């Protein structure tokens with residue numbers, strides 16, 4: 001087994017003008033593992049990722065990687081500690097080529113430009129975009145944009161990635177393909193993966209463990225089969241009429 | 244067109260044909276620009292008409308300024324109004340450094356004695372002047388770098404005003420609002436500006452392609468994604484801004500040693516408008532845009548000023564027509580082609596081939612298809 005790392009999120013909270021968007025949430029993630037962060041719309045999933053990656057200041061709580069406290073590390077240094085993310089609403093550098101987009105992930109953590117280019121090219125090829133390396137990111141389909149964003153995250157050679165609704169905007173076939181790809185990633189690259197997704201069917205088949213939020217609070221966590229039977233989870237999902 | 248059907252696969256399929264040095268798609272750009280520039284330069288030299296040579300020299304100084312302007316503004320997406328102020332700083336200080344002390348005390352009796360004593364060879368004086376501009380930028384820029392969009396633009400504009408007021412009021416350095424006359428012979432020569440322009444084309448292109456330039460371009464397109472990819476946008480902007488102040492300062496020094504008498508007003512709104520119109524019309528996101536923008540606007544200005552002259556001679560007052568036409572041209576571009584003539588792209592061997600190949604294709608009347616081909 002390769003080096004095992006652990007990301008520990010300890011009691012983080014965030015309020016927006018009195019609204020407790022995230023309330024005392026804790027979880028941990030190990031390399032090689034897939035953790036599903038699920039919950040109805042507005043339950044605080046994105047806010048959780050924003051706080052863990054340093055993009056949003058926390059009201060309280062701690063983040064640790066292998067025991068090292070990174071709670072106060074500025075967002076632009078978080079990738080250096082091995083933690084990267086993608087966005088629910090795709091954020092690509094639209095005037096850069098696909099190659100350059102992915103290179104950013106690598107140069108952002110201090111990899112030299114030339115090495116970054118080679119790494120980016122191989123990642124894009126690996127994801128089936130080898131023939132669009134020099135095209136601008138602007139004209140891509142949603143699916144390909146998602147893949148470029150994923151490649152950009154992987155270019156940082158991370159220990160942990162947080163994917164915020166990576167299938168949003170994709171059709172069923174594209175989603176299935178993407179999830180087949182994601183399923184293999186953690187073991188192949190020794191990455192701990194946190195994934196936010198609405199589709200329970202996909203989540204159940206993909207994730208090793210689940211963490212369920214509702215109104216910013218943890219209402220269940222554990223193995224997919226156990227979580228599925230949890231009455232509170234069922235109510236939360238039926239209540240929000242999600243699939 | 245290729246039919247696109249590539250399935251997502253997790254199996255690596257590295258062809259090994261990838262090389263990070265892409266001449267046809269990338270590094271041919273500086274070569275193209277330099278060849279075009281040098282050919283024009285030698286042609287005009289061969290023509291040997293002093294009036295046209297003068298236009299070429301002063302336009303080259305503009306080209307250098309526009310290239311430095313592109314280097315920060317184009318890559319960062321921040322409107323950098325203060326830019327010409329640094330050209331002014333470089334212009335005055337390089338002149339102070341290069342002038343003979345005797346001459347200096349005669350021309351500017353109010354000057355600080357320690358400045359009067361300073362004396363450097365011309366080329367060193369150019370560098371020293373540019374370094375002063377760089378230093379000023381380095382000292383004041385940091386707190387401004389976090390400001391983006393309209394706030395950033397307004398702050399930069401205010402900074403230009405500050406620099407201008409200091410330059411036009413500091414009698415002990417710049418001779419105040421009076422003209423600063425360098426005296427002596429013209430030191431900025433045809434060959435010198437050509438050599439500098441070639442070097443600056445290379446430098447600005449290399450900056451764009453460097454890690455830092457790449458990071459800066461990423462912050463331009465999406466500040467959040469850049470941040471979460473490990474980029475401190477304030478730091479990369481800072482380096483880009485300060486570096487572009489160096490080029491501005493150097494160009495300013497070339498200008499003062501060409502024109503031989505300057506005032507702070509030479510580095511204010513009208514000069515800002517000149518470089519801005521060139522960059523906007525050419526396309527601010529590419530070095531090729533800076534180059535062709537300068538070329539096109541220079542030709543347009545020369546043509547227009549001839550017309551202006553002709554009209555005025557025939558009794559029809561047309562002063563200012565050139566500025567108005569260029570301004571309208573700029574507005575038209577901002578509306579219909581905000582990324583300029585070049586569309587933000589570089590002229591490369593590949594784009595050149597496509598340009599030639601495209602002519603052979605009959606337009607099918609299908610706009611979308613044409614866009615795909617381009």
Ligand SMILES: Nc1ncnc2c1ncn2[C@@H]1O[C@H](COP(=O)(O)OP(=O)(O)O)[C@@H](O)[C@H]1O
Nearest residue numbers: 016019021039040041042043044045046047048
């Ligand atoms: N920047 C913000 N300002 C104010 N309220 C916010 C902000 N971001 C999120 N919220 C609120 O916090 C709650 C959680 O949002 P979010 O984390 O985006 O949920 P999810 O990703 O689970 O759909 C929602 O009620 C949302 O309206």
Ligand SMILES: [Mg+2]
Nearest residue numbers: 045046047088
């Ligand atoms: Mg969300």
